Amino acid sequence: MLTVPQEIYDAIVAHARADHPDEACGIVAGPEGSDRPERFVPMTNAERSPTFYRLDADEQFKVWKEMDERDEEPVIVYHSHTSTEAYPSRTDVSYASEPNAHYVLVSTRDADDLGDFQFRSYRIVDGEITEEPVTVV
Incomplete structure (x- = not known):
């Protein structure tokens, strides 16, 4: 189960809406081993698609180095889908390299003036996708 603070939930959704019609991406860092998403880090979609x-390689290197220095890990890895449901694609699964992370997808495909969206979370380990409940606090 993913428990996410309201302000981080809102920030992820706002990033997805702001980058629409391109996919948005980023992470939410938290203390290593805590499973607590605390620090929102929007990142650049190098594909602009x-x-x-x-993820932009230089930016990713900088963010991961910063997490190491702060004893953090990516608790949430997120991105948006602009024309499909919030479910991991084959490419998404192939990118899932953080076994402890929650993979959040926000779909803006059904957005009427970007009002509606889906926010779903998954665990992806060894290519296996498991949806999990999301609690916003």
Whole structure:
């Protein structure tokens, strides 16, 4: 189960809406081993695409180095889908390299003036996708 503070939930959704019609991406860092998402880190989609995302390599290196220095890990890895449901694609599964992370997808595909969206969370380990409940606090 993913428990996420309201302000981080809102920030992820706002990033997805702001980057629409391109996919948005980023992470939420938290203390190592805590499973607590605490620090929202929006990142650049190097692809600038409505159907694909890739974290900018230089930015990712900097963010992961900063997490190491702060004894943090990526608790949430998120991105948006702009024309499909909030469910991991084959590409998303192939990118899932953080076994302890919650993989959050926000779909803006059904958004009427970006009012509606889906927010779903998954665990992806060894290619196996498991949806989990999300609690906003």
